[in-house]
Amino acid sequence: MSARRLAIRQPEEFKISAKATKEIKKWIEKYPEGRQRSALIPALWIVQKDADGWLPEKALRAVGDMLGMAYIRVYEVATFYTMFNLEPVGTHFVQMCGTTPCWLRGSDELKAMLERKIGPQKTLSKDGKLSWLEVECLGACANAPMVQISNDDGDHYYEDLTAEGLEAVLDAFVAGETPKAGPQNGRHTSEPEGGAMALTTENLSKARRKLVKLPNAETKAAINYYEWDPKERRATKGGWVDPASKASRDPKKRPANHGKDLSAGLVEQSHFAGRPKRASKPVAEKPQVIYKDGPTDGAPDDLKKIKGIGPKFEAELNAKGIYYYRQIGAWKVADIKVIEEDAMARFPGRIKRDEWVKQGKTLAKAAAKPAATKASTKKAKS
CATH class of the missing domain: 1.10.10 (Arc Repressor Mutant, subunit A)
Structure with missing residues (x-):
């Protein structure tokens, strides 16, 4: 920029x-x-x-x-913002679009004419009535080339220009006239040059529905009524009444006329209906998280082997019913939150940081191995 x-x-x-x-x-x-x-x-x-x-x-x-x-x-x-002018401009300020669509359609000729008639960009004409500036796209590419002329009357687009046409517009402004804005080649808005190429059938308008007058509306007010479109239905207290047939157009107040019901006798089926249900896997029994009646499942584990748990933390955990590695290894997010809010309020995040759950699982697994080995040895001897 x-x-x-x-x-x-x-x-x-x-x-x-x-x-x-x-x-x-x-x-x-x-x-x-x-x-x-x-x-x-x-x-x-x-x-x-x-x-x-x-x-x-x-x-x-x-x-x-x-x-x-x-x-x-x-x-x-x-x-x-380039819409704000920081230097004096003419009474009629011309902003000429110079981007690709306008350039392809002849904006260079407009530019040459402006330089000849007014002078370089950002300079005032001798009478102070005109100045001009080349700008980026002004959003009227379908009507290129074009300019925007700003004055006390507003900001107006002049489109489909030639160098001669633009010069005539500027001369009219200088003379105190207000030339008509919009396309300068006779076409309406941005219709195709040379006339319409589609929807040109003469009897096309006969297909449109009859205009229906709105109730309690002015004489001139009328709408295109589409019976099947709820967005187009203008409901009143007593429902919509067609002035011609005196019949209610409220769907709730007139019999439905949608033709024969072809769905009779059909049974709705799902493509999953014929598939046999899968046998659900037995849910593994989760380790008990809290022992309310003390370490009833054998001697308690030495929780101090878990990094971050000292004698004080071990005592607090035992007081909460936690005695075994497998209990800590089975903790979920909700369990950790309860423990931290209660027993470890001064050390938030420590359980996750020191990986107590991971350590608990590892120690519980290691503690279970000797017991399993001892049982298998005893069986072999017998």
């Missing part, structure tokens, strides 16, 4: 008009207290219109004072 700076020559004084101030206050009121800066962009646009199409430095400061913003924040926005 090119650097944009304030104009070298600035007016000595600037004051926002009463009309512009009133309009800006309307925008400020749209936002809650403390969020007035949200109205910055519309405020700058209003002030630009009030300052003959550009933003002097004093105008930026005035907007900052109204919105309670630092001046540098206002400058940042004004210099970023």
Whole structure:
């Protein structure tokens, strides 16, 4: 993005008009207290219109004072968005689109004409009524080449231009006239040049449904009524009544007429119906997490072998009914949360950090191996 700076020559004084101030206050009121800066962009646009199409430095400061913003924040926005002009512009400011679609359709000829008639970009014509600037896409590619001309009457698009056509438009503005905006080659909006190529059948309009008058509406008001479309149904207290047939158009108040029911006798089937159910696997018995009546399942394990558990923690865990490695190895997230909130409130996250669950599983597995080996040896001897 090119650097944009304030104009070298600035007016000595600037004051926002009463009309512009009133309009800006309307925008400020749209936002809650403390969020007035949200109205910055519309405020700058209003002030630009009030300052003959550009933003002097004093105008930026005035907007900052109204919105309670630092001046540098206002400058940042004004210099970023190219819709804000930082130098004086003509009474009729021409923005010429020079991007690909317009270029392919002859924007170079428009540019040459503007340079000849007005001068280089960002310069005023001798009478101060015209200035121009090449800009990026203005969004009317179907009507290329085109320009936007901004003045006191607004911001209007002039499309389907030739160099001669644009010059005629500018001459009309200078003479105090207001040429009609839009396409300048006779076509309507963005219809195809040379006439319509589709939907040209003469009797096509006969297929449309009859206009139906709305109840309690003005004489001129009418709609296209589509009986099958609930979005198009305008319901009233007594239901919709067709003035011609005097019959209710409320679906609840008229008999259904959808033809013969072809679904009679059919049985709804699922493609899963014929498949046999799979036998569910037996759920493995989970280790007991808490022993309320003490270590009833043999001698308790030495929990101090788990890294992070000292004598104090071991005593607290025993008091909560935890005596064995397999209990700790079977902890889930919910169990850890309960333990940490109760016995380890001062050490949150320690169980996960020291991997108590993993250590518990490993120690429980190691403790189970000697017992299994001893039982197999005894069986072999016998």
